[in-house]
Structure formats: structure tokens, C-alpha cells
Amino acid sequence: MIAQQKRLPVRTRIIISLCVVLVSSTIHAEPNARLGKSIYKKANCVGCHKWHGGGGGSYGGLALSLRVTPLSREALILVVRCGRPGTNMPYHVRQIYKGADRECYGSNSASLGDATPPRARYFLRDRDIEAVVDYVRNNIQGRGAPNYGDCVAFWGEEATRCKHMAQSKLNGERKRK
Numbered sequence: 399m400i401a402q403q404k405r406l407p408v409r410t411r412i413i414i415s416l417c418v419v420l421v422s423s424t425i426h427a428e429p430n431a432r433l434g435k436s437i438y439k440k441a442n443c444v445g446c447h448k449w450h451g452g453g454g455g456s457y458g459g460l461a462l463s464l465r466v467t468p469l470s471r472e473a474l475i476l477v478v479r480c481g482r483p484g485t486n487m488p489y490h491v492r493q494i495y496k497g498a499d500r501e502c503y504g505s506n507s508a509s510l511g512d513a514t515p516p517r518a519r520y521f522l523r524d525r526d527i528e529a530v531v532d533y534v535r536n537n538i539q540g541r542g543a544p545n546y547g548d549c550v551a552f553w554g555e556e557a558t559r560c561k562h563m564a565q566s567k568l569n570g571e572r573k574r575k
């Protein structure tokens with residue numbers, strides 16, 4: 399009887415904590431998507447990879463397309479953390495490459511020399527890096543050519559820069575008829 403009385407609260411506590419985990423993970427999903435998009439803008443991924451992630455010519459050289467990148471989540475996180483040696487893809491973690499214990503790809507600035515990637519304008523915390531990578535994975539990677547819907551999702555309904563996409567979509571439809 400005593401044993402039963404003791405067991406019940408334990409089970410109840412487990413159930414309650416499971417509920418808390420479930421509820422808080424659904425609450426966190428949405429703010430994380432918003433965080434990812436704001437990091438994409440703030441950390442200036444948009445400056446080199448463009449709003450649509452298609453990349454191309456930029457002030458940072460030829461940025462690869464995040465729409466067609468085959469990289470896994472882990473590989474994407476690594477590239478954002480460490481940048482890419484020998485290219486203008488910047489690293490985003492403070493002090494990385496600065497010493498033996500701060501290596502990326504098994505190298506540091508002493509061994510890489512001029513090939514050390516540039517440092518980003520904004521450094522990111524691990525949580526920010528995961529958020530921006532998940533934003534890329536959910537909205538950009540594997541999405542095909544960017545369309546009017548993507549443009550509005552990024553810039554908002556009122557954005558004048560999306561209007562030409564709506565127009566060319568209409569023209570395309572008219573031509574096909």
C-alpha cells in the first residue's frame with residue numbers, strides 16, 4: 399500500500415515532465431525558425447548567397463548555391479562554424495583557428511596561412527548556427543528555382559522586389575496558353 403502510494407506520484411511526475419518537454423518543444427519550433435531567418439539576414443549570408451540562397455557573384459566572390467548544396471546538417475554546421483579554407487566563405491566562431499586547441503579541419507591559422515578563411519562580421523553562438531542551418535535546410539536546400547512565394551516569404555507581402563517575379567509568372571502563364 400505504502401509502495402503503491404509512492405509509485406503513483408513518481409509516474410505522475412514522469413508524465414508531467416514528458417508533457418512539459420512536448421509542449422516546450424512545439425513552442426520553441428516557431429521562434430527557432432524566426433531566429434534562423436533573422437540570423438540569415440543579420441550574419442549577412444544574404445549578402446553573398448542572396449535571399450534565395452542561389453549564390454553567384456557577390457562582394458565575397460562566387461558564393462555556392464545553398465539551394466543545390468548536397469551537404470548534410472552536420473557538414474553545413476561545420477562550414478558555417480569554420481568557413482572554408484582558401485575561399486571567402488567566412489568562419490563564424492570567435493577565436494577559431496587562433497591556436498592549437500582552436501583548430502578547424504585539423505588546422506589553424508599557423509598551418510593554413512593565407513588560406514585561413516576570413517572572419518565573419520558577426521560571430522554566432524552554437525544555437526544561432528544551428529538555427530541558421532535549419533533555416534537553410536527547411537527553406538532553401540533542395541527547393542529548386544526560387545519563385546514568387548519564396549520571395550514573399552522572405553521579404554513580406556509588400557516587398558516591391560517581388561513584384562517582377564509575380565509579373566513574370568503571369569507572363570509565363572499567358573505565353574503558355
Ligand code: HEC
Pocket residue numbers: 437438441442443444445446447456457458459460461462463464466467468469474477478482485486487488490530531534
Ligand atoms: C563574404 C561572403 C559570404 C558570406 C557572408 C557567407 N558566405 Fe557562405 N560561401 C561563400 C563562398 C564564396 C562560398 C564558396 C566556397 C567554395 O568555393 O567552396 C560559400 C560556401 C558556403 C557553403 C558551402 C556550400 C557547399 O555546397 O559546399 C555553405 C553551407 C555556406 N556558404 C553557408 C553560409 C551561411 C549559412 C552563411 C551565413 C551565416 C554564409 N554562408 C555567409 C561566401 C559567403
